Amino acid sequence: MRKKTAYIGCLGMIGIISTEFGVIGVLPQIADHYQVTIDKAGVLLSAFALVIALTGPFMTLLASGFDRKKVMLTAIAIFLITGIVSSFGPPFWLLLTVRILPAFLQPVYISTAIAAAVASGDKKHEHQLMGIVLGGIAIAMVTTVPLATYLAGIFNWKASFMVQTVVSAMAVFGIMKMLPPMPVTARKSYGSQLQILKQSSFLISTAMNFFMIAAWFSTYSYFADYLGKVKHMDEKMISYMLFLFGVTGIVSNWISGKMLSKSVSKTTAVFLSGTIFVPFALQYSGGNTWMTILVIAIWGFLYAPCFLNASAYMISAAPNALEFANSLATSFGNLGVSVGTIVSGWFIATSGIATPPWVGMCFGILSLLMIGLRTFLENKRGPVKCYS
Numbered sequence: 001m002r003k004k005t006a007y008i009g010c011l012g013m014i015g016i017i018s019t020e021f022g023v024i025g026v027l028p029q030i031a032d033h034y035q036v037t038i039d040k041a042g043v044l045l046s047a048f049a050l051v052i053a054l055t056g057p058f059m060t061l062l063a064s065g066f067d068r069k070k071v072m073l074t075a076i077a078i079f080l081i082t083g084i085v086s087s088f089g090p091p092f093w094l095l096l097t098v099r100i101l102p103a104f105l106q107p108v109y110i111s112t113a114i115a116a117a118v119a120s121g122d123k124k125h126e127h128q129l130m131g132i133v134l135g136g137i138a139i140a141m142v143t144t145v146p147l148a149t150y151l152a153g154i155f156n157w158k159a160s161f162m163v164q165t166v167v168s169a170m171a172v173f174g175i176m177k178m179l180p181p182m183p184v185t186a187r188k189s190y191g192s193q194l195q196i197l198k199q200s201s202f203l204i205s206t207a208m209n210f211f212m213i214a215a216w217f218s219t220y221s222y223f224a225d226y227l228g229k230v231k232h233m234d235e236k237m238i239s240y241m242l243f244l245f246g247v248t249g250i251v252s253n254w255i256s257g258k259m260l261s262k263s264v265s266k267t268t269a270v271f272l273s274g275t276i277f278v279p280f281a282l283q284y285s286g287g288n289t290w291m292t293i294l295v296i297a298i299w300g301f302l303y304a305p306c307f308l309n310a311s312a313y314m315i316s317a318a319p320n321a322l323e324f325a326n327s328l329a330t331s332f333g334n335l336g337v338s339v340g341t342i343v344s345g346w347f348i349a350t351s352g353i354a355t356p357p358w359v360g361m362c363f364g365i366l367s368l369l370m371i372g373l374r375t376f377l378e379n380k381r382g383p384v385k386c387y388s
């Protein structure tokens with residue numbers, strides 16, 4: 001199993017996640033700076049995700065015939081430009097605009113990086129290679145995301161975008177110098193890839209992905225504001241919690257990669273059960289700081305593999321259209337990010353900051369129902385061909 005390509009893909013993933021989710025820890029500061037409400041500041045996250053959801057599959061189909069190295073390099077270069085402009089603290093409309101631009105190529109990068117990594121190894125290591133690439137999400141959670149929040153507490157929110165700029169620059173250098181050209185030798189027709197949209201198992205898997213990501217991001221999008229106002233933590237403590245959240249996530253990504261090789265559906269359901277456990281645990285931890293810290297550690301462990309599990313679950317229903325299935329997983333996952341953030345923001349505006357975990361639980365239950373429905377249908381008529 002050759003892992004070099006997977007690790008380079010992981011580096012780029014860290015740059016992407018630093019840009020997309022690095023803003024989560026500084027949303028309260030951004031809201032104060034621009035004199036907007038926290039739910040309106042949340043548009044910086046939800047709009048990014050919505051663009052991915054609406055354009056991801058089309059952009060991935062268009063890019064499917066190009067050299068994978070060039071595609072990855074172009075995508076990360078745009079993330080770099082976004083970080084540079086954002087770090088100057090432009091007007092809110094411009095900040096929103098430059099954050100939206102790289103969103104068009106985010107799913108292209110992810111699906112291309114995963115396809116390149118999987119192509120570099122053998123079939124039995126597919127999920128482990130995917131885990132390495134998507135492990136960049138958890139690594140960003142433990143390094144750049146909390147670091148951005150920590151520096152914002154010392155300086156100001158603009159410092160968080162400087163962190164994103166540095167990471168994106170490193171990713172550009174890594175892809176440029178360490179990856180060989182990767183031309184696509186056997187391009188699949190658009191029609192053959194679109195066939196997966198006729199499969200009921202794949203459509204149910206898509207719904208599961210959407211509900212699962214919406215469940216987690218209903219709460220995670222407002223992580224800093226929730227911990228600050230409900231658990232009464234300061235910015236420094238919140239950055240430590242983000243760090244803890246990421247540490248447990250790195251471990252769980254590795255464990256999930258191993259578990260997926262044995263059962264995709266059971267692994268997905270096990271980690272998804274956290275969307276039901278976490279709201280009750282946060283509620284009953286009350287003002288006990290140590291109990292809250294323990295809950296956050298478990299929360300991070302159960303949350304972190306959600307993108308890996310979602311991709312694996314959808315690919316298992318469409319094994320012959322890996323890149324397109326991956327792009328749809330990314331798009332509908334980001335639609336989940338957008339909807340979860342918007343719906344939770346509405347509940348915050350109407351009922352208070354303590355509501356997001358319960359919103360997440362409702363989405364989580366819907367997601368578990370989708371897993372049950374697909375399992376029922378496959379037991380009735382037989383599993384998807386090549387399903388693993």
